[in-house]
Amino acid sequence: MGAAAQQAAEENEEWAGVTPDAARRLVSAAVEAFAERGYHATTTRDIAGRAGMSPAALYIHYKTKEELLYRISGIGHEKALRIMGAAAEAPGSAPERLRDAVRTFARWHAEHHTTARVIQYELQALSPEHYAEIAGLRRQTDRLLRQIIQDGADSGAFHVDDVPGTTLAVLSLCVDVARWFSADGSRTPDEVGALYADLVLRMVGAPPLPATGKSG
Amino acid sequence: MGAAAQQAAEENEEWAGVTPDAARRLVSAAVEAFAERGYHATTTRDIAGRAGMSPAALYIHYKTKEELLYRISGIGHEKALRIMGAAAEAPGSAPERLRDAVRTFARWHAEHHTTARVIQYELQALSPEHYAEIAGLRRQTDRLLRQIIQDGADSGAFHVDDVPGTTLAVLSLCVDVARWFSADGSRTPDEVGALYADLVLRMVGAPPLPATGKSG
């Protein structure tokens, strides 16, 4: 399987939970369009066109354009939360858990920068009710990361003066990968994850960990 | 002078170079609206209304809505570049210059988070020609910061494996302040600047600098 086919397969897999096929094609098309131009600059005609349908077909599967964004945001944020949760609840020392959390979280934002861009930068376009729901998922992610950093501070493995502030900075750093990362740039998602894990361990005043060779 | 009046005075000062008065009021209104809803979700009627004029008045001072964004982007990016330049060209060791660069750059993004949000997150709405021009300013800012980090690495004051990657991360960290910072949050711009300067010095493997007390 070539690189392009591999990419396409991953794209499909990302929305595997969305059925039927037409609904999945619409989500996929919407993510592409929203990431490229932004939610408000994207027309329902554009989304339907990318999915190979007439404009009206969109409304058989989604009540409004906003509902499409809501579905994308929900699925994306749940995935991000699971990634952070897996690292936070894994066995291991605080430095190990922080390294894995940052490595996988940053790498996901690079690998899925299209989706990540939409869910991180188009939130304001959600309805107030939908926004509140998504904000809850974000708070959970934040809490998981803060607990890792707090654990390390408590055990003396980290030296941080401001745990909430440092948590915010680490999260901000990872999230912003979605803004600048480009698939045709010089860095692979794996490299971004490794670099960011290293930088964050320094931020919390932890001594470098021995390399494990595994990538997450 | 009360806090609200102080805020208003600073807002006015930010666009002091824009004349006549009506043109300045329009820029100020546009920044507010773009930051709140995004460029594409903002109507020219909204901008004119906030500036206390009829929709048509906008077109006496600006040819298009995009030109307003272009002016805002230009002024904002030039200011950001001057802040980075001042720190980069100041006398002092690489750690001192990096600390001051990050402190002032991050603080500006917090203090002027409304403007910063527009110039950092609405770039894609610029015409290709205008975008290219603004991208040049951004490259200059990047180069200034990278040189500080390179200087520190060369002199042995910093320990960085990947200078371009670390530069990108530091810039990303500071820029993203504009996304999450809120004026009614618990952190002042000064505090954000101080925290970020400290975190970044750790990222480059520099020993902590003695506190200077000065904030700029």
Next chain:
DNA sequence: ACCGGACCTAAGCGCTTGCTCAGTGCCGCG
């Protein structure tokens, strides 16, 4: 007193937007 021009408004043009709806083609089932 009068004029030219800078500045502004009321009205509205042509177009695009999100979304709707009557109707079409196609499917499995009897």
Next chain:
DNA sequence: CGCGGCACTGAGCAAGCGCTTAGGTCCGGT
């Protein structure tokens, strides 16, 4: 073969968009 249901389309509606135009007001200069 006929039928009911479903995914889908072509056409289009009401509203809102960026922007224009014709005309009014005010003000400094002569």
